[in-house]
Amino acid sequence: MLRNRDAQTQTPGLEGLNERTKTAFFVLTLLMSLARPVFAGADARPVDAAHSTIKVYVYKTGILAGLAHNHEIEAPIDWGEVHDSGSPSVQLRVDSRKLRVLDPEASDGTRATIQTTMQGPEVLDVTRFPEILFQSTEIEAGGTDHWVIHGNLELHGQTHPVSFEVTLKDGLYQGTAVVRQTGFGITPVKVAGGAVKVKDEVKVAFSVAVS
Numbered sequence: 001m002l003r004n005r006d007a008q009t010q011t012p013g014l015e016g017l018n019e020r021t022k023t024a025f026f027v028l029t030l031l032m033s034l035a036r037p038v039f040a041g042a043d044a045r046p047v048d049a050a051h052s053t054i055k056v057y058v059y060k061t062g063i064l065a066g067l068a069h070n071h072e073i074e075a076p077i078d079w080g081e082v083h084d085s086g087s088p089s090v091q092l093r094v095d096s097r098k099l100r101v102l103d104p105e106a107s108d109g110t111r112a113t114i115q116t117t118m119q120g121p122e123v124l125d126v127t128r129f130p131e132i133l134f135q136s137t138e139i140e141a142g143g144t145d146h147w148v149i150h151g152n153l154e155l156h157g158q159t160h161p162v163s164f165e166v167t168l169k170d171g172l173y174q175g176t177a178v179v180r181q182t183g184f185g186i187t188p189v190k191v192a193g194g195a196v197k198v199k200d201e202v203k204v205a206f207s208v209a210v211s
Helices: 002-042 108-119
Strands: 044-046 053-061 071-074 077-083 089-095 131-141 146-155 158-169 172-180 196-208
Touching: none
Parallel strands: none
Antiparallel strands: 044 077, 053 071, 053 196, 077 089, 089 131, 131 146, 146 158, 158 172, 172 196
8 A cells, every 4th residue: 555655746847857858759750750851952962064064976987987977965954963961862964955966077057957866756756755854773883983883864755764883083974884775676777778777775974073
């Protein structure tokens, strides 16, 4: 009986402490749940488009390839974001309408013709497909400042997986990737009955700065 009375005497204080603890725990949990979306985005770093470059190299082939030249195309990044927290990821968006043929060896007229062909329905069809998107699905560490990135590339209205290596050098994420045009429903351009044409594989070289 004495133990029961002692327990009853102590109960109000213990109950008050338990309630305060529960209340504090509830408030803390609520604050954490409200803050989670903010923290989830706090590790997102925007791509510095002004100091980033993507170039596409298209190479010639065919029996009269010596009469043509390779193509160098600039693809400015429209938007990008890198998450480097527990689940690192990268997203990039390029406006296909802003791609520009550089081809320093070509005349202005030839360059303009190539530009029109590239943006037209034969190749990128930028009116129907104005965006080129990349979203990583997995990033593997491959050593110091080196990674293998796997993801999905949306190009010409089709989405397919691609993988490429990235190295951090001089503060820039650099690397190259090879893309097959036919894999995205694009038929490589050819002239003179195929005596001069571009290769199916194009090389994409990038140097990306992150804020």
